[in-house]
Amino acid sequence: MVFESILNPIFDPLLRLPTLWAVIILSFLISVIITLVYKYTTDQNLMKDLKAEMKEFQKEIKELKQDPTKAMQVQKKSMQTNMKYMMHSMRSTLYSIIPIIIIFSWMTANFAYDPIIPGQEFTTTVLFEENADGMIELSVPEGMIVDGGLSKGVDSSDVKWVLSGVEGEYLLEYIFDGKKYTKDVLISTAHKYKNPIKKIKNSPIKMIKIDNTQKKLLNLFGWKLGWLGTYIIFSIIFSILVRKVIKVY
Template sequence: MFEKLVEPILNPLLILHPFWIVLIIALIVSVIITVIYKLMTDQDLMKTLKAEMKEFQKETKELKDHPEKAMDVQQKAMKTNMKYMGLSMKPTLVTFIPIIIIFGWLTSHLAYYPIMPDQEFMTTATFKDASGIITIEVPDGLNIISNNAQTITNNQAKWVLKGPPGEYLLEYEFEGNKHTQELLITDELAYKQPIKPIKNSKLKSLNINNEKLKVLNLFGWKLGWLGTYIIFSLIFSMLLRKWMKLA
């Protein structure tokens, strides 16, 4: 919903490969967070507190044979750490909502590959302890490659469809009840929510079988947008904080 607020800014990035989209967004967000952190914190105080925490850690190690004295030092360290965390929390709260909105946009565009025009794709109805027949009706323009009526087997029923670009509404009927699901066919990085949960029915969910989008292949470890974003964000944040000499 709120991701529409950032669409005018971020949608132009959709002409790029997902790897570059995530990298650019991670860099921009890291710069914004780092600048806000610097502006909203007293860096001299933060550095003093950080130095105190290191000193307390050193004292605690030296007093390992004196538990009572070590406990006193740990309590002082805890108070200093809480003060440091409190000062760090203010800029975090300021940037929290914008980051959530950006994450919503990324989820809407980079979690799955789109259903391409005239590409065969599957839609699946998943059940719990059900048997019988379920049917599907599709709008004009969409083609049902399989039969529109399917027998439930192993708590699933599947159809193969294809069609030209456009937005569609699929209609499923089971035991006299009708359920709908939105479908988007496009060659752009966009899609409707692939999974629709169903409540109060033996029919548990309707799925458009979009393939999950993998942004980064890290030595055979294939990551989606979130894992890729976290890696880039950590790298950029460390470099920026070091460059700006932040506590």
């Protein structure tokens, strides 16, 4: 990630916490930042007036249920006011969108999967295009063990190996049809991992994967959520609370 060297010193302390708490803290911080940017990049007096105007229009529409023609006229005015409100809100979005995307990229790189710990068995999978044929060989560096043979026949859409190893960063090599492909893998006791998916272009090999387990942080009535779903829920809660506390319209 381009901004990893900048963000890691800032956010690395969060990796020492349980991931759920790290996501909750970031949800709160991002909600505060977005709300403050919104407050100081918009005319709050105007936003307050527009919001009050929209509420008044909604009240009128309810009172005009028996007169659809007038209700439609009021509805048009309400939509115009709502459009003004949205246009003024867009300015703050433009200021905050890029920093938020950068932070989201860091969260994806650190919270989406469980790490591979020393001694833990994991699989690496090579996915092939249709009609791929031949033998593929896996070459592993010292410190890593392969359960089974290194060479395997390509008789289906994918080939898997089961591996384990001591702590460290490794580069796996896959030899197929005279060409060498590589994929990095991290074995660590910390909450860190390498991007588990590597897509290959213009090759019989479509993709090389390290099969890290997707991290689930929250069980919501049987619905198991990863970092993004958890972030969305807490950010909505925090945004509502923060906006009320600092009186944002």
